[in-house]
Amino acid sequence: MTNIMENHEYNFLWEKIYNQYLQAIYCSLDKNRRMKKYFIIFLLATSTTLLLYCTRKDQVVLSSSADSNTLVSYKTTTPPVIDGNIDGEWSKATSISVTPTVPDPGNNLFTGYNGETYPATLRSMYDDQYIYFLLEYADSTKSVNVAPWYFNTDTKLWAQEPTSRTYDVNGKLTRQGHGEDKFAMLWNIDFSTPKFISQTCYASCHVFTPYTDFSVNPPVSQSNAGSGNHYTNGASEKIDMWWAHLSRDVLFNQMDDNYQDWAGGPGVTNLVGGSGNGRHVDGIVVSGANSKWPYSPSYTTAALQGASNNRQSLKLDGTGVSVNVPLWIIPDASSYYYILATDTLPGGKAVKITGVSSTGVLSYNGGSINPNVGTDYQRAGDAVFGGDGAKCFPGYIASPLVGGRADITCSAVYTGTGWVIEFKRKLRTDDTLKQDVDLSGLQDQQFGLAIWNQSNNQHGIQPNLLLKFQR
Known part of the structure; x- marks a missing residue:
């Protein structure tokens, strides 16, 4: 079952009022069969017009989500202070419970972690300029000392x-x-990645991809990638990745803003067993193409940071x-x-x-x-x-993040039994490279959430979440 997600939700309200109005007229005409005939013709014509309007190209059709997977962002006039302490205003925001679970990709990538769960709660608020999030989850150890x-x-x-x-x-x-405690959120930039609608996090995770390894002669067929690198499935597809390292980024009250792209596409990444990586820090762009195997795009370099x-x-x-x-x-x-x-x-x-x-x-x-x-x-x-x-x-x-990587303000406090993490980002950033999701239209947005527990690669995943804005 699908819902048509209008750019402005008030269209649904008017549709409801419109239907109730027609029903009232229909009942009043019940005794006048001739007028009722003309009314039915009018009803068909106006309904067709409404249907065409509600399915025009600038709308997005999304799968409906269960209430337990829907995060409603509360409209606030008193924004929280991003300091890891839970302000009273957060009590007005409804939380959802999620259980990121470590999957088994079938290639030993998450060996020793498969099936682990990291239950968490998530809340959100927004105002005219920013969106705010509060993530809380239990953790018996504070893991910030990475590879000492x-x-x-x-x-x-x-x-x-x-x-x-x-x-x-x-x-x-x-x-x-x-390893490090950390978490991430993925968003569909401009709804550009079709698979994100049904798969969210898994839309760009190519751990199952079979490939032919052309780095050897003769080439060898391999069953899967053996790695968890991300890339999208088309040159115009991009995914926004918010990534919080709870040891280093929060030293500067920041959260790392990244994005994922095509990385040359499966025609390139399959040749290297999925090691073609479409995950990049904000601010870098494709600068050209490599003339030698594996022919993946080259990218500009970022300033020293992070x-x-x-x-x-x-x-x-x-x-x-x-x-x-x-x-x-x-x-x-x-x-x-x-x-x-x-x-x-x-x-x-x-x-x-x-x-x-x-x-x-x-x-x-x-x-x-x-x-x-x-x-x-x-x-x-x-x-x-x-x-x-x-x-x-x-x-x-x-070192602190700069430029597009520094769009997200984040503070994390370890309580002794778990993490309290607050973060905010502008509804619409200054991004001109299509590397950030634009939330200023207050459209419903699907997203996924991941949590790492004292590990580098292995993480629990909660896909198919939906953000809705309270009006």
């Missing part, structure tokens, strides 16, 4: 924790993941094999999970690692770190579920 560096006493090498759970060949868990890996390669003792070590550290700091980009500037708190010995000793201008003394730089506690020493180093360097 530790010293492996067995190999005498520095290493980073895995961002997802690792398993041995028998499927036994060998190490808990040190998070970058705190990693470099140095030779052991200056002349030996190359190994990975931290790039920047803050000497003697404890329990820190990020380094600000500003800390790496002259006069900042961070120092650059310039050397590593065969025993793991790190050198920097003015000092050194010996990880063999004590356990501050080593894994601590249980081998599978344990953490890391108090002075282990962060895995990334953080």
Whole structure:
């Protein structure tokens, strides 16, 4: 069953009044058969006109959603403060309960997480300029320390924790993941992606795609991609992706604004097994086409922003094999999970690692770190579920988002038992590249929601949600 979603919902109200009016006239003419005949002709003509009007090209036909999947955005004159504290005004907004569930794509992408659920509630408000959201969900652990560096006493090498759970060949868990809590929302930009109407999140997730791998000679047929990269199914199709990293973005009260596009289409992405990635940060655009395999489009580059890996390669003792070590550290700091980009500037708190010995000793201008003394730089506690020493180093360097990536304001508070996340975005941004969904028309909008729990790739998905605006 479908509903015709008019650009302005008052058309439905007028249609209802119109039908009631005709019914009243019809009843009053019941005794006059001749006039009743002319009335029926009039009714058919006007109904046909109304039907043509309600199906004109500037309208969007969407599948109706169950009330449990429909989020009604409350019209407010008192906008909430985006600080992670729940203002009283939120009590006027009706919440919906969702249960993002980790699927089994059939290619081992989500192994060890399949079937996990992350129940959450979601509320929304809007005013003349912004739309606001409040997301709440239980989480027994605050996971913000992403891939920290530790010293492996067995190999005498520095290493980073895995961002997802690792398993041995028998499927036994060998190490808990040190990934990040985060969430995302997907939106259909200008209703450009037809599959989004029925599939929402899954409209661009091509984990099942079979392909021919032309990177080898002769080419080899592969059953599926083995990865979860996103791309749409047509050159004009785009999806808006709001992506909140609850360790790095919220340091600056931000949420990362991305988009997804065609990436050259299945004709390209199938050749590389789905590794053709249509997910990009806002602000970059196609700049040309590669002349060599896999012939995917090339894109402009973005300004340095967001998070970058705190990693470099140095030779052991200056002349030996190359190994990975931290790039920047803050000497003697404890329990820190990020380094600000500003800390790496002259006069900042961070120092650059310039050397590593065969025993793991790190050198920097003015000092050194010996990880063999004590356990501050080593894994601590249980081998599978344990953490890391108090002075282990962060895995990334953080800087604020700029330009189109900075359209969304976000604040997240971990309560000890879960997350309270508030975020807002302009109903219509300053975007001119068709990389943002335009909500200013207050049309019904389908969307999907995803939640990650201490993982890099693996996430629960809640598709087929519908946003409606209270008038």
